[in-house]
Structures are given as structure tokens and as C-alpha cells.
Amino acid sequence: KNQVEQSPQSLIILEGKNCTLQCNYTVSPFSNLRWYKQDTGRGPVSLTIMTFSENTKSNGRYTATLDADTKQSSLHITASQLSDSASYICVVMEGNQAGTALIFGKGTTLSVSS
């Protein structure tokens, strides 16, 4: 069964600290992996999209890594800010030329405190 598992479920860090969120997946056929940021009550916003051939992709203070062999991804946030408080969702796109579908993780809730 196609699944995306994220850990930890929630995380609290101090402003200015770094953190890493984890994502493990069992999705086949694999197309790409996406990280989204979702502020409370708002729609998800894309941070990165990586195909199986990409190991690392950055978007400002956000750096995503992908190990397609072990089917693991991480999202590293550097020098956290209060505005980073949000839910971070790992999404794997399943599919091939016939069509695609998004498989969503349940998200990691990050709280950044001052």
C-alpha cells in the first residue's frame, strides 16, 4: 500500500535554532517528492519538488534531501524564525505517463518560540 510517514508528529524549537523533519515513503511507481508548508487554516504552499535523480534542493532557509534508495527524505530548516511555525507536509507523487496521484503524509507541526 502506498504510504507516506512523517516524524516527528510535532516539534517545538527556539527561534534561531535549526531543525530537521523526516519523511519515509513506500510509493510505487515513484515520480517525485514534494514538501509543503501549511499555515494554520490556510492552503499548503510548495517549498520544493525533487525527482529521484535529485539529492538536494534548497529554497531559502529550507533544504530538502532525498535518498531514493532508502525511500527517505528530510527537510532541514536553518536559523528558524517565528514565521516558520506551521505544519510541514511531505507529499509523494505516484505515477507514470498514464497519470499521477499525490500521496500525502499527515504532517509535522512545528512551533518556533521566542
Place this chain on the structure above:
Amino acid sequence: EAQVTQNPRYLITVTGKKLTVTCSQNMNHEYMSWYRQDPGLGLRQIYYSMNVEVTDKGDVPEGYKVSRKEKRNFPLILESPSPNQTSLYFCASSLSSQRYNYGYTFGSGTRLTVV
């Protein structure tokens, strides 16, 4: 501004009273989809549309209907809402679901409460 617009943002209704949540995108996207998000469950797909007049069921379609008569609009219809449809709903669009790396743009969400 490129965006997906959902209306209303908040809605409280009574059981059995038909309602429609509208979704409109201004990016000429072929693919549109509806999701619901519930605590501890993540986003689950309700219905999707590959193009005009083409719709299909997602993972949780029961109790919902959709239509895609024009490219920009994809309304979600609840013919007889029930309390278990209380949820946060998101509409999303993408240029095409056939290509791997196209991004998905999500609307701001509709919080529906059925009493």
C-alpha cells in the same frame, strides 16, 4: 495574481441542506481537485478533474458531487450534508496531472461545519 479562489471561507449549515463550495482558478490549468483535511488524517482526495467534462472519484467521494463545465471552475456540491462532512476543504489545480513536475496551487480553504 495567479491563484485558486474558494468561497466561502467559512460555512455553518444544518444537516440535509444542500450547499455548494465554489472553486475558480485563473491559470488555465487543466487539472483540478478537491481535498478534505481532518485532524490526524492529513489531506484526502474527494474528486478530481483531468479537464473539462472529465471528472473522477478520489479516495473519499461518498456524499459529494462535482462538475467541470468550464476550465476555470470546479464546484463541490454536498446534496445532503451530514455532520461527518464537517471538515476543512481545499481545492487545488495544476497545469496537468500527466506531467510529473508541475506544481499544485491550493486555495485558502473552506471550513465547513454541519450541525
